[in-house]
Structure formats: structure tokens, C-alpha cells
Amino acid sequence: xxxxxxxxxxxxxxxxxxxxxxxxxxxxxxxxxxxxxxxxxxxxxxxxxxxxxxxxxxxxxxxxxxxxxxxxxxxxxxxxxxxxxxxxxxxxxxxxxxxxxxxxxxxxxxxxxxxxxxxxxxxxxxxxxxxxxxxxxxxxxxxxxxxxxxxxxxxxxxxxxxxxxxxxxxxxxxxxxxxxxxxxxxxxxxxxxxxxxxxxxxxxxxxxxxxxxxxxxxxxxxxxxxxxxxxxxxxxxxxxxxxxxxxxxxxxxxxxxxxxxxxxxxxxxxxxxxxxxxxxxxxxxxxxxxxxxxxxxxxxxxxxxxxxxxxxxxxxxxxxxxxxxxxxxxxxxxxxxxxxxxxxxxxxxxxxxxxxxxxxxxxxxxxx
Numbered sequence: 001x002x003x004x005x006x007x008x009x010x011x012x013x014x015x016x017x018x019x020x021x022x023x024x025x026x027x028x029x030x031x032x033x034x035x036x037x038x039x040x041x042x043x044x045x046x047x048x049x050x051x052x053x054x055x056x057x058x059x060x061x062x063x064x065x066x067x068x069x070x071x072x073x074x075x076x077x078x079x080x081x082x083x084x085x086x087x088x089x090x091x092x093x094x095x096x097x098x099x100x101x102x103x104x105x106x107x108x109x110x111x112x113x114x115x116x117x118x119x120x121x122x123x124x125x126x127x128x129x130x131x132x133x134x135x136x137x138x139x140x141x142x143x144x145x146x147x148x149x150x151x152x153x154x155x156x157x158x159x160x161x162x163x164x165x166x167x168x169x170x171x172x173x174x175x176x177x178x179x180x181x182x183x184x185x186x187x188x189x190x191x192x193x194x195x196x197x198x199x200x201x202x203x204x205x206x207x208x209x210x211x212x213x214x215x216x217x218x219x220x221x222x223x224x225x226x227x228x229x230x231x232x233x234x235x236x237x238x239x240x241x242x243x244x245x246x247x248x249x250x251x252x253x254x255x256x257x258x259x260x261x262x263x264x265x266x267x268x269x270x271x272x273x274x275x276x277x278x279x280x281x282x283x284x285x286x287x288x289x290x291x292x293x294x295x296x297x298x299x300x301x302x303x304x305x306x307x308x309x310x311x312x313x314x315x316x317x318x319x320x321x322x323x324x325x326x327x328x329x330x331x332x333x334x335x336x337x338x339x340x341x342x343x344x345x346x347x348x349x350x351x352x353x354x355x356x357x358x359x360x361x362x363x364x365x366x367x368x
Contacts, residue, residue, distance in 0.1 A: 004067040011287045012060040014294035018140070019056040021301050022049065035308040040315040048143060048318045051151070055139040059290060062133035066126055066286070070279045073122035076115050077276060081233075081241025083112060088232075088239035120228075123244075124220045126279045130286045131156070131217035134210075137293055141198050144297045145191045146304070146311035148179045152319065157214060163195035178314070187311040190300055197296040204292075205285035213282055216250035227254050229270070245270035246278055 005012070027034035032045020040048070087108070091100060107113040138159035142151050147162065154162075166180060181187035201210045219226070226247060233241045247257065248271050257269050271278060304310050 004071045005064055007067045007070075007283060008060075008063040008287045011063055011290035011294060014291045014298070015056050015060050015140075018144075018294050018298040018301065019053055021298055021305075022053055022056070025049075025305060033313075035305050036313050039308070039313040040318075044315045044318050045313075048151075048313075051318075052140065052143045055136045055143075058136040059133050059140065059294075062129045062136060063287065063290065066129035066133065066283055069122045069125040069129055070276075070283050073119060073126060073279060074276050076119045076122060077241075077243075080112065080115050080119065083108070084242055085238075085240050092238055120244075123275060123279070126282070127213065127217040127220050130282055131214055133286060133290060134214075137290055138198075140297055141194060141293060143317065144301050144304075145194050146181070146187070146313050147191060147195075148314040148316055150319075151317045159195075160199055160201075163199035166192050166195050181311055190303065190310065194293075194296045194300050198289075198293050200292070201285075201289050204288040205281065209282065209285050210289075212250060213286075216246070219250045223251075224253070226250075227257075233274070243274050243276075245272075246275050247271070 022033070025033050025035060026049065027037070030037055031042030032040075032047075033049040036045045036049070039045075087103075107116055134156040138154060138156045139151050141147075141159060142149055142154060142162075149158075149162065162179075180191055228244050230242050231245055232239055233243055248269060249257070249260075252260070273281075
């Protein structure tokens with residue numbers, strides 16, 4: 001089995017290359033991204049630049065988490081099906097009751113029940129982490145391209161809508177004035193180029209793979225749980241295990257599935273490939289897409305650095321720090337006996353935090 005990090009390495013290396021370009025442009029004297037001076041104030045530059053770097057890191061982290069979740073789902077399923085098939089094989093060739101057959105594929109111990117719960121957790125985590133990677137990638141695209149939108153509140157779904165509206169943006173397209181660079185400018189052309197790379201997700205997988213992923217994530221996170229169906233698998237005519245087929249329409253509720261499924265047949269309710277195959281494919285598709293977007297983002301970043309006036313970075317994409325809400329949640333239990341007088345950080349992180357910790361200090365000198 002390949003190392004889970006290797007399966008997403010093309011994307012993580014591409015995003016790391018972009019991060020290196022951005023980090024090289026941090027200006028500890030003037031504050032923020034060096035060539036943004038004159039576009040936005042140093043405080044916005046420092047915060048927006050740091051959020052861009054953190055988003056890059058987040059994309060790579062989410063991809064690795066997704067890959068690990070795919071691997072763990074496969075490992076747990078293999079373990080469960082080894083036990084299930086062993087029990088089923090003992091029944092093969094003799095007359096058995098329906099209850100005996102069901103019992104062979106039902107958890108026989110608390111340990112097996114725990115593994116079934118873990119299998120569900122890993123399946124859900126695959127969907128969450130992959131969608132999370134795309135939402136974070138949307139932030140990268142928006143900041144790098146200089147599109148004027150709220151970068152904190154805009155995820156992948158909104159990015160695709162922006163990409164679809166960009167070619168003919170205007171008052172009738174529902175985009176506020178100033179969202180993009182002016183029509184006919186080189187900057188507008190470059191914005192359209194990178195948005196088209198993000199919008200070309202169809203090139204990286206089968207029909208509707210990305211809408212299915214996002215709808216499946218939204219259902220797993222925000223909606224009532226779906227009925228879990230178990231289906232027996234066979235190998236050379238013998239029982240080999242059990243899978244829980246994925247729903248073909250993840251946003252439908254169970255009543256819709258029953259009503260509409262009755263028309264097209266029971267099997268039409270589910271994807272025909274096994275969940276593990278679907279997860280493997282989704283991981284590959286997101287990795288391909290993220291690699292292409294990260295490479296395009298790096299190229300545009302370098303181009304903008306060489307010609308800072310190509311696209312003007314708007315301060316309106318970032319909220320002021322003092323506008324963020326403040327909570328007073330104390331946590332639970334007693335205070336942990338820890339010492340927080342010093343924090344060990346990587347040198348590159350220290351450099352980044354110096355710029356952000358200077359926020360609000362007149363002299364901008366930070367002792368990190």
C-alpha cells in the first residue's frame with residue numbers, strides 16, 4: 001500500500017511551491033506583502049498575506065487528512081470483512097436460515113461494533129477533508145487573483161459561481177462593481193485565466209463528481225443522517241464481505257429516496273462502485289484539480305510580483321481585526337498545569353507572526 005502522503009504529493013508540492021513564493025515576498029520593515037504597498041495598508045497586507053499562507057498550508061493539510069482517511073477506511077473495512085467472510089464461509093454449502101445469514105454479517109462483539117463506527121467516521125472524514133481542501137483552495141485563488149470578495153466567507157461553491165459570471169460580469173450578472181479588474185485590461189484577462197482553471201473541474205473526473213462530493217459533504221455535516229444499507233459482496237460465488245453503498249443523490253432525504261427509488265428500482269438509489277473505489281477516485285480528482293490550480297496560482301503570483309499594477313489588491317476583501325467577535329468561553333474543567341512563557345516555532349512561522357503581531361502597535365516592533 002502506498003504511503004498516504006504520496007497519493008497527494010503532486011498537489012502538496014505544488015501548493016508548497018506557491019507558499020514559498022508568497023513567503024519570500026513578506027516585508028518585515030514595511031509590513032505585509034512587499035509589492036502590495038500602495039494597494040492596501042500594511043495592517044491589511046500583513047493579515048491578508050498571513051491568511052493566504054495559512055490557507056495554502058490548510059489545503060495541503062486537508063489533502064493529507066483526506067488521503068489518510070481513505071487509507072484507514074480501507075484498513076477497517078478489510079478487517080471487518082475478514083471476520084464477516086469467515087463466519088459466512090462457515091455457512092456456505094449448507095441449508096441456513098435468513099437470520100443465520102444476517103448474523104454472519106452483523107457485528108458479533110463490542111470490538112466489531114467499534115470498528116463499524118470507525119468505518120463510518122473515516123467515510124465521513126474523507127468527504128469533509130476533501131471539501132475542506134477545496135474551500136481553502138478557493139481562498140487561495142481569490143487572494144492571488146485579486147478578486148474583490150469577502151475571502152473569509154467565500155468557499156468553493158461561491159468561487160465556481162464567480163468563475164461562471166466573470167466572462168460577462170456586469171450589473172446584470174449579480175456581481176458588484178469593482179469585483180474584477182476592468183474589462184479589456186491585462187489584469188482582467190489574468191483573473192479570467194485562473195478562474196477558468198478552477199472552473200475546469202470536469203476535466204479531472206467523471207460527470208458531476210465535484211457536485212456529488214460537495215452535496216455529500218453538506219449532507220454529512222448539516223443534514224439528518226441517511227439510512228445505512230448493507231449489501232453483501234461475493235468473490236467467485238462465495239460471500240466475501242459487506243459494503244454500505246453510497247447514495248447516488250446525496251442531498252435527497254430518505255423519503256425522496258424511497259419514493260423516487262421505487263420508480264427506478266432499488267439499485268438506482270445507490271452508486272454501483274464500492275465506497276472505497278469512490279473515495280479513491282475522489283481523492284485522485286481533487287488532487288489533480290488542486291495541482292492545476294496551485295500551479296496556475298503560482299504563475300499569476302510571480303507575474304503580479306513582476307508587475308504590481310497588473311491587478312490592484314483591494315482592502316475590501318479583508319475585515320478589520322477589531323471587527324471580529326470576542327467570546328468569553330472559559331473551557332471545561334480545571335486549568336491545565338502548563339507553562340506558556342515561550343513557544344517554539346519554525347523560523348518561517350516566526351517571521352510570519354512578527355508581521356501579524358505588530359498589528360495595532362505604532363512602532364510595529366515585535367519581540368517574538
